[in-house]
Amino acid sequence: MRKIDGGVTAAKGFQAASVAAGIKYKDRMDMALIYSEEPCRAAGTFTTNLVKAAPVRWDQQVVSQSPYVQAVVVNAGIANACTGSEGYGYCRETALAAARALHIAENAVLVASTGVIGMQLPMEKLKAGIEAMAPRLDGSIQAGTAAARAIMTTDTKKKEVALQVEIGGKTVTVGGMCKGSGMIHPNMCTMLSFVTTDLAISRELLQEALREDIKDTYNMISVDGDTSTNDTVLLLANGMAGNDEITEKNQEYRKFCQALNQVNETLAKAMAGDGEGCTALFEVKVVGAESKSQAVTLSKSVITSNLTKAAIFGHDANWGRILCAMGYSGAQFDPEQVDLFFESRAGKLQIIENGVSVDYSEEEATRILSQPEVTALIDVKMGDASATAWGCDLTFDYVKINADYRS
């Protein structure tokens, strides 16, 4: 498995385009179009929020019912959430406009939106954007990168990754792009992730691979505990790598799952590390757990604790807040068995042993916590299960961005 340049256009047959449609932002790209030369099998996972944005409902239907998918239309600025039947109608209109421009079926078009909740999309601008993008579709790395930039909202960095792996004697590429500052996402109300591959694989296994993998990747990041109405991960596979179609859970399937995991983990961590206003990626590894679910509950409780996040911002080894967050998580464990270490590229330091502070150096701890990526390693000494969650610190800028946002 090797990392290569590029993102959503890295896999064979995938093209992208972007445009400044003027939906809400001035003077910047705010729409992207992803297109596959060949029809794709599609898998998707979506927000668990009861309030689902219109594009989520549209995509759920397309992914479950359409025989194939060939394009995705994405816009930034307006989320098309809480927009009633009018908003759902605009998803259909968007798909229809793309279908006409690309000469494909309406139900082969997925749509995704990110931005303000409650506003209606300016459909004339969207349609004009689609018409401008369709003739400019392009399979270059640059076109993929431009698309990754066009879908950003409060993101400060574009997020893309691609890698290649040999499967069934063929070189298979998996690439993707995403936007957002969290699965549990702050401001613009969305995590969107688009992963493309030229692998040939059955629809069922494609969906299963995605469903399993998000548990360890997107579902393990958090910026602020607010689960969006729009969260969407789409995975498109067009089969152009030429491998024999994967139809069972053999070694080839597992190789793909590993590649998919690396792509998804890279994108997920990029979102956590670009959380609104954040200065550090905060990783929490729980080991020695009785079960996977216990490890997940504990690590996510720490990663979402405002107090712990504020302490990370202050480079303060405030371990009491970590134990406190574990204690209210709902998971059972013995506080008097817990060991805790802080780790970063500046070193590794034990902070507590069996629930009580060891005689560590606060200066050394602060030095370790002053890096842009810091890890809390927690051993609960009950078994062999583990889990890793990613978040970020809570900063002045987080408050500023979210207090100011709509105005």
Place this chain on the structure above:
Amino acid sequence: MRKIDGGVTAAKGFQAASVAAGIKYKDRMDMALIYSEEPCRAAGTFTTNLVKAAPVRWDQQVVSQSPYVQAVVVNAGIANACTGSEGYGYCRETALAAARALHIAENAVLVASTGVIGMQLPMEKLKAGIEAMAPRLDGSIQAGTAAARAIMTTDTKKKEVALQVEIGGKTVTVGGMCKGSGMIHPNMCTMLSFVTTDLAISRELLQEALREDIKDTYNMISVDGDTSTNDTVLLLANGMAGNDEITEKNQEYRKFCQALNQVNETLAKAMAGDGEGCTALFEVKVVGAESKSQAVTLSKSVITSNLTKAAIFGHDANWGRILCAMGYSGAQFDPEQVDLFFESRAGKLQIIENGVSVDYSEEEATRILSQPEVTALIDVKMGDASATAWGCDLTFDYVKINADYRS
């Protein structure tokens, strides 16, 4: 029922004292002692955090096993949490010191601590503090107020209330004081509340009255979602009002419950409105719910949403975030039936009707949201149940206080 001046010393026979013991703060009172001339029946409710501070474990045992209680020793600065068996031993030492100074039994002394997690208490200072306070116990309003100040940590205001009600032909007083910026508390890791009354009531009914009432008061406030290791509410009743002891759930019992509710609600709202760094008390009322539990889940989800809290700080009518927080709460409802109003002393304004924005004035909304107390009124139109939760906005100062705290 009438409000009177005073707090924890308002009820007959209750006295208080405070002292600057130098536990962690310099030049301020940091210990308080509450004493009743007559033995009290005691009720208590405590944090649900698996990590329970030593004083919580001590008090749980005293409340459940001691025949009566006569004093409470409180310190600010150090929480005595995550301190192992050494820390628990210090609770016993504290109780013993107070028992000697007051000539009462060791198991008639409750203790409560608030402050940093993980540090051991300086016992010599604590014992000297107790010896200094015991001869200065005083039943005046001023002594109660001084105690309310002594137990503060990051609080900006002392919090106390007292009221009188006629029960069984006698005037009964219920008074209390508390500290903390949330049941689900930010920084110094504790909500502590002490309520005293001269009512005569059976131990079982005293505990039941408290257990029921916290569901609508302390358990309905939140500052930051972090449930403390030390949260404690203690209710002491010394019977000195001279009423016939309440032993059944008659009209007199219900009168007391109403008085208790008013005291507890006042104290709970005072904590939410003094949340760390906050500029506004934020009230969320859910009406038209199918069940009380649904209304509680919905209102608490909104009150703990960082995004909603940041919007309140920005005086922004960002109703999408409120619907979003309701959607991920886990409660079932129809988003397309929801009505939402904002209300404050500047007026009342409908924002959404049946899940979609009405044509409201953003200026008017901002004017309403710029008050120090703002309410979101949410009707889910499914039934007759309702619940009210209280929180506060998320501000720069919250981050500042919690990033800087230990240093």
